[in-house]
Amino acid sequence: MLSVLLAVGLLTLMIAWGKVQPLIAFVIAALVAALMLGMPAAKIPGAIEKGIGDLLGSLVVIICLGSVFGKLIADSGAARCIAGSLVKRLGLGRIPVAMTVTGFVVGLPLYYNVGFVLMVPLIFSLVYQSGRPAVALGIPLLAGLSIAHGFLPPHPSATALVAAVHADIGKTLVYGLAVAIPTLIIAGPIFAMSLGHIRAQPSQMFRHTEVPDTELPGAFNSFATALLPVALLAALTLVTLARPELTKPLAFLSNPLVVMLLSYAVAIWSLGLARGKTLPQVMQSAQEALREIAPILLIIAGAGALKQVLVDSGVSAELGKQLSQMPVPPLLLGWAVATLIRICLGSATVAGVTAAGVVGPLVESSGCDPNLMVLAVGAGSLMCSHVNDSGFWMFKEYFGLSLKDTFRSWSMMETLVGIFGLLFVLLLSVLIK
Template identity: 85%
Template sequence: MWNILSVLLAVGLLTVLIAWGKVQPLLAFVLAALVAALLLGMPAAKIPGAIEKGIGDLLGSLVVVICLGAVFGKLIADSGAARQIAASLIGTTGSARIPVAMTVTGFVVGLPLYYNVGFVLMVPLIFSLVQQSGRPAVALGMPLLAGLSIAHGFLPPHPSATALVVAVHADMGKTLLYGLAVAIPTLIIAGPVFAMSLKNIRAEPAPMFRNAQPVETTPPGTFNCFATALLPVVLLAALTLVTLVRPDLAEPLAFFSNPLVVMLVSYFVAIWTLGLAQGRTLAQVMQGAQEALREIAPILLIIAGAGALKQVLIDSGVSAELGAQLATLPVPPLLLGWSVATLIRICLGSATVAGVTAAGVVGPLVQSSGCDPNLMVLAVGAGSLMCSHVNDSGFWMFKEYFGLSLKDTFRSWSLMETLVGVFGLLFVLLLSLFVR
């Protein structure tokens, strides 16, 4: 009982430090890990080593993949490929089906781009279409933002999903395939279907966005944009399908199906197709890469801190104890994982922090319960998106960019994120009936 109470106290301290004290997350995680280790009776001499090991183990297998994902996404944005994808989809579907086009745009653009980058990049497009079509801004933009959010929370190579894959020993390719199966129906419900109920919400965007127009540049060709942006997803999914159909090819293809190799190949292809072949110099492309690495550094520090806390829980033995106790509860393991992530999300706000923090708790649960680790990644991802409110930066970005009241922000943004979390879990549970 004391061990469980100690974990709760450590998580409570983490919540207070980040949500109330505004302490940098890495420092907050390290302090919470120190307190947890002392409360759990770990020998003082072993505590620093456990923290260092946790940081090194988690970052060691993630840092290259996440950094490659960041520079890849930055190149997609800087080259104009993201805007070209959006314009192509909207032009293809026509004005009558703009909600469908916005939904697909958000999801496709969200695959290579991190959420905040995609949000800032797509907002001018949203308000430009509002002016052209006369449609309500919130109802028009919500399907696109739902697509961005779902890709961010569910699918590799986004940081939270990638960290969860490593923490629970899942398979990146299978997680991506299962994630697509869960994400698409969830997106339909939380995107265009839900947006139909938002037509009466009136936005008052900031003056800088009232006459917003997409940046005028000459983008790459449409096929080039789609093919390059979706290349890592296609490679991972195709190689995973091949190994599922032909298990004897798993070992020969192991090198090529490794996420690090897939992201590296995808980035090199993007350097040529969206950079050098478009007349940009290598120095210009690399300048964007440097900016992307600066932007991704805070997320890497969050993951590092979560690794420190996770290792303390493992080395103290409480992680295995907690996993065994959770496994005895008359609740499906996937629902437990979702609940843990939801609770942390409500307390801390950040979906990334919620996902990687929950990983340290549910990791032993996966082993003790025998549930599919790939589905656990998705269940935790769904929980990490639940109930966005005033402690979430995404909540305030949406409110301020669209000029909404708090009531309308809860009615639109918070409810959309909650629908994503609830239906994401329901589709994960449904998929678990067919995955063995």
Template identity: 80%
Template sequence: MWNIVSVLLAVGLLTIMIAWGKVQPLLAFVVAALVAALLLGVPPKDIPGAIEKGIGDLLGSLVVIICLGAVFGKLIADSGAARRIATCLIAGLGPSRLPVALTITGFVVGIPLYYNVGFVLLVPLIFSLVTQSGRAAVALAIPLLAGLSIAHGFLPPHPSPVALVSAIQADMGATLLYGIVVGIPTLIIAGPVFAMSLRHIRAQPAGVFRASEVPDSELPGVFNSFATALLPVVLLAATTLLTMARPDLNGALAVLSNPLVVMLLSYVVAIFTLGLGRGKRFSEVMQGPAEAMREIAPILLIIAGAGALKQVLVVSGMSADLGARLAGLPVPPLVLGWVVATLIRICLGSATVAGVTAGGIVAPLVQSSGVDPNLMVLAIGAGSLMCSHVNDSGFWMFKEYFGLSLRDTFRSWTLMETLVGVVGLLFVLLLSLFV
């Protein structure tokens, strides 16, 4: 019983430091890990080594993948490929199907782009569509942002799913495939279907957020944009399906199916197709990675901190004990993972922090219960998106960009994120009946 109380005290301290004290997450995680180690009886001489090992083990397998994902997404954004994808889908589906076009845009563009980048890049496009179509801004924005959010919570190479895959020993390719299967129906319900109820909400977007129009002649071609942006997905999905159909090819495809190799190859291809091949100098193309690294650094620190807390739980023996206790509860393991992530998300606000922290707590449950680890990644991802409110930066970005009242922000943004979390879990549970 004392072990459970110790973990709750450590997580409570973590919550207070981040949510109330605004302590930098890495420092908060390290302090929480130290407190947890002392309460759980870890010998003081072993505590520094456990924290360092936890940080090194988790970051060691993820840092290159996440950084490559960041620079790849930055190049997709800076080159205009993301905007080309959006304008192509909107033009192809026509004015009468704008919500559908924006739904697909959010999901497709959200795969290579990190959430904040996709938000800042695509929201000005919504404002221009509002002017052209006369439709309600919030009703147009929700389908697009639901797509971005689902990609952020469910699909590699986004940081939280990638960290979860490592923490609970899932498979990157299988998680991606299952994430797409779960994400599409979830997106339909939380995006265009839910947006139909938001037509009465009137936004007052500030003029500063309206972007200047970029001539189509300055954007990359349609095929180039789609093929390059979706290349990591195609490579991971193709190699995963091949190894499922032909297990004898697993050894031959081991290198090509490795996420690090996939992201590196995709980035090299993007340098040529979206940079050098369009007449840009190599030095010009290389300006993006420096900015991308600055943007991704806080996320890497969060993941590092979560690794420290996870290792303390392992060294103390609490991880195995917690897994056995959770497995003994009369609740499906996938639901337990979702609940843990939801509670942390409500307390801390950050979906990334909620995901990677829940992964460290729930990891032993995956081993003791025998649940599919790929589905657990998705269940935790769904929980990490739940109930976005005033402690989430995404909540305030949406409110300020669209000039909404708090009531309307809760009615639209918070409810959309909650729908994603609840419906996502339901489809994960449904998928678990077949895999």
């Protein structure tokens, strides 16, 4: 644990004080952590390369497609149309509530990083249209995405936990909603009220171009095109839940990469070619978006390198073994195991899935409600997001924040989700006895 803390502290010092390029800082921190944890020197470069490849392999195409998709939504004027319609119908005072609901609903079918990339254009469009602080406007939506990702099936961590502890997926979903909603209210719109003073410099990637009102796409076209990937993924998820036998036949279409590619093709037509633009004109926005997304991809790659070193060194397994022997209530223990793995490894999904191997026998021996254990571990897996979490860096870079303000906003939001999630799980355990 001391080795992990020293490596993370070195990483933070290099980036915040030394202004070292984040990818280089991550590689140095990963090397230092591996040596302190006793990894064989010959295996360290391979672990770093594997971590970079594994994380980028699953994210790079989706993030790039999401970026070019969002850039086209912005440049075509569709984002401006959407933002104007929301401001007009809801009024400025209700926008945080609308963002909270949007994030949670979108987060139900979508993997967190996919939902983040899809929703960022909407957040920035509302920021530019309403003039409200970017962080205070974005946090409620991102809290909804995070909570859905950490607590609720069919997300990978929750689904793996349901299988590991033999929980009932239906009950877990119902209990999860009972825990998620009050947690979301606290960590989303209520917490966001304290963030208005944070000065962000949002990415210029999704700032809309000055399109005359007469040339804006229609409201239906704008909403339908912008929400198409969300609608497709949600529909396919519902179909496979209702008809499990269709899971394999629909696996290709339900893959986020395929959905994003289809959605981008539709956007090229509906917001570009069908409105009189040439294909080279439409592709110009894609080139700009990909140039701007490159630094973010490098930072995410670095986070993967550090994560893999910590996985291969056996830190998570060792912590789990030690914690499982502590005399504390089972639900609190499950939460603590997931929290420590999350702090060490960064990934909420990895924390939840890794903790599943520890809490499975614990549920059998203690007799605690397995559905509540899924939620307790889910809450722990979201705790204390910091510099080894790709979500931390995506938020920091997209919103243009300092490390201090990222800890103050993003990390605090995730910690509130973890703490209040646990409290509401414990309260629910009392109520359903």
